[in-house]
Amino acid sequence: MIAATTRTRMPAWKAWTAFLLTLTALALTGCNTTAGFGRDIRNTGTFIENKANQAMN
Numbered sequence: 001m002i003a004a005t006t007r008t009r010m011p012a013w014k015a016w017t018a019f020l021l022t023l024t025a026l027a028l029t030g031c032n033t034t035a036g037f038g039r040d041i042r043n044t045g046t047f048i049e050n051k052a053n054q055a056m057n
Helices: 012-031 034-056
Strands: none
Touching: 012 034
């Protein structure tokens, strides 16, 4: 007879924490450095500002 194995489920908060940490690590790796991350944020803000100005004209 094969013994039945029981599975334990990971609490939802642990799964979300692992997901967010992984996502953060990937985002920071893509930017290579904190300075690169800052430039990316600035460029995103500039892009949004330009689109808003275009919509106003």
